Amino acid sequence: MPTYEFQCGDCGERFDVRASFSEKDRGLNPKCPKCGSENTGQVFGNLVFFAKSGEVAFTPPAGGSCCSAR
Numbered sequence: 001m002p003t004y005e006f007q008c009g010d011c012g013e014r015f016d017v018r019a020s021f022s023e024k025d026r027g028l029n030p031k032c033p034k035c036g037s038e039n040t041g042q043v044f045g046n047l048v049f050f051a052k053s054g055e056v057a058f059t060p061p062a063g064g065s066c067c068s069a070r
C-alpha cells in the first residue's frame with residue numbers, strides 16, 4: 001500500500017498516510033495527528049496541495065536554512 005505525505009495547514013505537522021489507490025481516488029482528507037485539524041494537504045516536494053480548498057501552498061524546507069543560503 002502506498003504512503004502519502006501530508007501536512008497540516010494549521011500547525012504545520014507532517015505525517016504519512018497509508019491508503020490504497022481506491023481510497024485515494026475517493027479523496028483523502030486525513031486529520032492531523034497532532035492538533036486534529038482537517039485542514040490538511042498532500043505534500044509534493046515543496047508544495048502542499050489542499051484538495052478541500054483547491055489551494056496550493058509552498059512550504060520552505062523544514063529546519064529553514066538548509067538550501068537557501070548560497
Ligand SMILES: [Zn+2]
Pocket residue numbers: 008009010011012013032033034035036037
Ligand atoms: Zn495540525
